[in-house]
Amino acid sequence: DIKACLFDLDGVLVDTAKYHYLAWKRLANEMGFDFTEQDNERLKGVSRVRSLEILLEIGGKELTDKEKELAAYRKNEWYVEYVDAMGADEVLDGVIPFLEELKSKNILIGLGSASKNAQKILEKVKIDRIFDVVIDGNMVSKAKPDPEVFLNGAIALGVEPQNCVVFEDAEAGVEAARRAGMRSVGIGEPETLRLADIVLPSMAKVSLDMLVDIGQEA
Ligand code: G6P
Numbered sequence: 001d002i003k004a005c006l007f008d009l010d011g012v013l014v015d016t017a018k019y020h021y022l023a024w025k026r027l028a029n030e031m032g033f034d035f036t037e038q039d040n041e042r043l044k045g046v047s048r049v050r051s052l053e054i055l056l057e058i059g060g061k062e063l064t065d066k067e068k069e070l071a072a073y074r075k076n077e078w079y080v081e082y083v084d085a086m087g088a089d090e091v092l093d094g095v096i097p098f099l100e101e102l103k104s105k106n107i108l109i110g111l112g113s114a115s116k117n118a119q120k121i122l123e124k125v126k127i128d129r130i131f132d133v134v135i136d137g138n139m140v141s142k143a144k145p146d147p148e149v150f151l152n153g154a155i156a157l158g159v160e161p162q163n164c165v166v167f168e169d170a171e172a173g174v175e176a177a178r179r180a181g182m183r184s185v186g187i188g189e190p191e192t193l194r195l196a197d198i199v200l201p202s203m204a205k206v207s208l209d210m211l212v213d214i215g216q217e218a
C-alpha cells in the first residue's frame with residue numbers, strides 16, 4: 001500500500017519553468033544570442049550548472065570555470081527576484097486539495113527537487129508546512145535520473161521505496177523514481193513520460209482512488 005507521496009516541485013506543484021526561462025533568456029541575450037521557450041524544454045528537471053552548459057552549447061559560447069560560476073550566480077539572482085514575487089495563487093490546480101486529501105488519510109508527503117531554491121518557493125506559495133520532509137538540490141550530490149533524491153526522501157520518512165509514489169513532470173525524474181524502486185505518476189505527455197506507471201495531463205486530474213489502483217498493480 002501507499003505510505004508516502006514524493007513530489008517534484010517545478011512543473012508539478014508550481015510552474016516555475018517560465019521564471020527559469022526568463023532568467024536564462026536574459027543571460028543568453030546579454031551574451032548576444034537568443035534562447036527560445038523550446039530551448040527551455042531541455043532545461044526542465046536539469047540542475048543549474050548543467051542548464052548553463054546546455055545554454056552555452058545552444059549559443060555556441062565557451063566560458064572559463066570562473067565565468068560559468070558568475071553566470072550561474074547572476075541567472076539565479078534574476079530567478080530569485082521572480083520567486084520572491086510568487087504567491088499562494090501560483091500553486092497549480094488540484095495540488096492543495098490533493099495534499100489535504102493525503103494528510104487526511106495519514107499518507108506522508110515529501111518533496112524531491114533538484115532546485116536549491118525549493119524551500120524558499122514552498123514558503124512563498126505557502127505550502128511548506130504541509131510537507132513532512134523536503135529534499136532539495138542542497139542535499140543531494142547526484143542529479144535525477146539518479147534515484148538519490150527520492151531514496152533520501154523515503155529514508156527520511158522511514159518508508160520503504162515500494163510504499164512510495166513519485167509525482168514528476170520530467171523524464172529524468174520518472175526514471176529516477178523507477179530506479180529508486182518506486183511507482184510514479186507522470187504529469188504531462190505520455191510520449192515523453194513512458195516510464196511512468198500512469199500519466200495525467202495535470203495535477204488537477206489526480207485523486208487518491210487512482211493511487212489505490214496503481215497500489216494494487218504492484
Ligand atoms: C528543477 C528545474 C530546473 C532547474 C533545477 C535547479 O529541476 O526543473 O529547471 O534548473 O530545478 O534549480 P535551481 O533553483 O537550483 O537553480
Ligand code: MG
Binds near residue numbers: 011044168
Ligand atoms: Mg519538474
